[in-house]
Amino acid sequence: IPVDVFDLVIFGGTGDLARRKILPGLYRRFLAGQMPAESRIIGAARGELSEAEYREQVRAAIAEFVPKARQDTAIEGFLSRLQYVAIDATGTNGWAQLKGLMRENVVRAFYFSVAPGLFGDIAQRLSEHGIADAWSRIVVEKPFGRDLASARALNAVLARHFNETQIYRIDHYLGKETVQNLMAVRFANILFEPLWKAEYIDHVQITVAETVGVNGRGAYYDKSGAMRDMVQNHLMQLLCLIAMEPPYHFDPDAVRDEKLKVIRALKPVPPEDIVRGQYGPGKDEPGYLVHAENPASRTESYIALKVQISNWRWQGVPFYLRTGKRLRARASEIAITFKQPPHAIFDDASGWHENVLVIRLQPNEGMNLMVMIKEPGPGGMRLMQVPLDMSFADAIEDAEDVPDAYERLIMDVIRGNQTLFMRGDEVEAAWAWTDPIIEGWEARGDRPQVYDPGSSGPEDALMLMHRDGRRWREIR
């Protein structure tokens, strides 16, 4: 379904995120026929580039980041919608020109794909020059602050010039197809919801494992670490979608109100429920410290936490969260382990396992419900566990057609739908929970435990579950 005609300005239009995600995503939406003919994309950045030069840069980005099969002769049509303005975010250059380009009666969206330190300057100039109107939307990227104080300051700066309904804070995990599917599974089926509580659920595991290291991002990452880079945002969002109460409607504030309640109900995490790791050198590769360019760095590239939610539904149900870089496999999943039936009627308990609902986020998106059945054959009533397998690849005809998270979210901005974006109070609440955890390990001077690249993380993380009589699922 085509969206309304828009002018989308990308600040940082020559930057890494624009090249990797935003422009290739827009191109795919263009190919899908979702971008009305009169819509335009205006790249804005510091460099003096001609329009032709900018278009060539975008052509190269698409050649690099869009799968070959999706590249198309229609690219000329896409490129013809691109314009470029050289702009100085902290000065005067370019703003009058940008204003001259904006059209009346079309959706105006401004993507701040720049360092957060520039958000305030850009917001101020957009409103001073009358470039943004009361219907304009701004899109801001993570990191949204590095603690509660800085997130509040950012919210305040944006609020000076824009209403909350105009601000789209991106967490690209919310744009992932399977993450949205999580809500469909929970709230469009009667099967799961009655069991979705402490009475029937033993524990939940959320894993986001990556094989990549920090490589070229060491300077940013070393100031951030896995807690700020992944847990405060992406893992927190996943946890919210699992733990939230059913919203009364799939509408932005209804959904975000429910997520906010979960974040506010998170208990403080004691030091013994946190394991931090840092990958060491491998056979042919340097370790984290070399990439971080800081031989004394105590920043974690891995973290595991046991998190508890202090409310009626989740009383006593631990949520084990873990995420890390340079791990054995790229594998993100949520696993919900149910309790055992109250009474065992079968003598054979040898093959016994609990029911587990595994929601696989990436790769190989899908769901598995592990159930117990009778082992086929004449051997009596022996039990075995089998998966009820719902692989999305089978359900979707062309997996390539599934929009990438960014594509989906940018189109939501144009449609004016904030459901999959974070509200200011939500981000602040997430930092309010995160801050004391980080302050705690900084005050104690904790060092992360070194783990081997290509492993499943630090040994201590195993203990986090073993001592509760549970086990992490294998990363694969």
Ligand code: BG6
């Ligand atoms: C980003 C983090 O937000 O998410 C990166 O800054 C991380 O460190 C990335 O690699 C993971 O995203 P995805 O979509 O590849 O799981």
